[in-house]
Amino acid sequence: MRAASLLGILLILAALAVAALLAVYAPLKLLGLAGEQKLSSLAAGIFAFISIAAGAVIAFFAIAIGFPLVLSDLLGREAGVKLRRELEEKLTAYRARQRAMLEELDEVKKLLEEIRDLLKEGVGG
DSSP states (O other): OHHHHHHHHHHHHHHHHHHHIIIIIHHHHHHHHHHTTSSOHHHHHHHHHHHHHHHHHHHHHIIIIIHHHHHHHHHHHHHHHHHHHHHHHHHHHHHHHHHHHHHHHHHHHHHHHHHHHHHHHOTTO
């Protein structure tokens, strides 16, 4: 389990390094080529934008997916079970709250129907 966490951390760092190269180094090189008139400025701008976007996507997925996986490995199963239990408790409380709100909405609906009926009949008429 320890080796898997270490491998995961190394993969995250490698992905972040690739993202940094794509987001920083490649656009600088492309703009340098455009400055030397070896590449048109429009093409350099488009390629630089694509490179920055690809680097951002790689960095996002490395952080958003990689870190939680590594942390769950490091924290172990016990923390995962505890977290799951807490989430289930929160979900149960949320469901109860939603049921109560639906009951209140049913009561409001009945009141509004009564008001509608009274208005149709003409109050006092």
